Amino acid sequence: MKGDVEREYLSPDLNLLRMFRLYKEKNPTSTAKFWLYRDIFKQQNLSFGQPRSDTCAKCDALFSKLTAATSDGERLKIAAESELHHRKAEKAYTQLQADTEWAKANDDCHVICIDMQGVVFTPNLTHSNVYYQRQLANYNLCIQEMGTDDPPTMCLWHEGIAHRGSIEVASCLLKWAETSFTPLVQAKERKFIVYSDRCCGQNNNWRVLNLMALLVSRGYFSQMEQKFVVSGHSFLPCDRSFATLDKRRKAAP
Template structure:
């Protein structure tokens, strides 16, 4: 506001700020409403999905290694709302996988297969995913393909994704992350195994469920089975939906308002002159990584300088890491 050079510019900024906050409030209202609906309906499942900030190991404080590069550990939280189940924490490190759309989609798929079995007619089951707008992880065509694939596999009859407003994307996962961070600050974390144990013990009254992701868990899930309609900007919509009744169309809304009509987009790839068919997904997808990922050479050298300050088991782990 202070950067505005005229009253007109100040008014414009104030109006835009007010509109931005109203959109954020609408998103939180939707989150609360869907949570209440999930409490009252066993066939509705609402989750928030978010990646925690990177946790580094080993977390040594010795002055000789304080500025050395450490191993990056990742944690994707999948927290179900309106149910009694604890949050799932999917953990891995940089020697196993990266932290992009493949990893997020693979974690969600493993969570679904862990929690549910395919439906039998006339059963119905709805999944609503709340996430931030991060394009490289959550708001992308691989996630949309996953939503459609979960319909095709028979796990759900309807899948929706709703995006929080940038700058106001505090999700229930963040409360869980705060609990983990509080525990992390008083924990000695030599290896990724210590990170998993720390997360497991961070909330004794209702322990988190820790899913240790391995190389074979990350699959090269598709991002191009669905047709990408001209004119559809998935990074500009607030609400996406796919259904078993109309699997060849994607439904989108520009806001979280229930009064806004859905706009449908054809996402199947029909042959010329043929009737559109539901998207076809393979029953199996290859591993995203055939072997452990090599870490940077300089980082491995730094890790090797820390070995003298670590117990034998931790030394063996770091020596086993592949490097470039």
């Protein structure tokens, strides 16, 4: 079945016309017309750009269920489930705003948002040979302290250094905490909340929890909490920084 074939994504800098020109460059004797190239391309289950990683899997699943529903009772049940899901997303976002105000009002309270940017491939070139070659994947974890005017901390590394899993997220947080704070002297309090999406491979796992226990035991914080927003429904401040980076990268020579 066509639906079972995993869709693959080509560079967002490409389009069909550019690909056709590249094909003609590589095969100057070919007499194939653009319409034929387009028709064959359409059968390949390919798209341009990167997969939309921040769409909500739950919403997609509920939408599929709704279109397949055969009775009004079933439809009502799905609508109720969707309503509950959206309320949860709304509540998480409201909570983030409330915690940000709390951090602004209290010097010994800190709230951060962390998020991993989509993979950035380098070098940032668009000449034809680049599309036939393997590019270097770069990973970027953004740490934004809420309630301050401080710019975000971007932890950047490439695939030759490390992966982009829970170990790397925990390492970045450890480095950030050690460079931003000094251990507390006795009887002082410093409360800390980390917001992120619920990605198990990166944020929602025992390694990040262990790191929090470590930071408390070393005296950097007196209390740590981890809170999650609903992926695909919450625009974390890190997304704004990523959008700025993307814009600058596209304009870069």
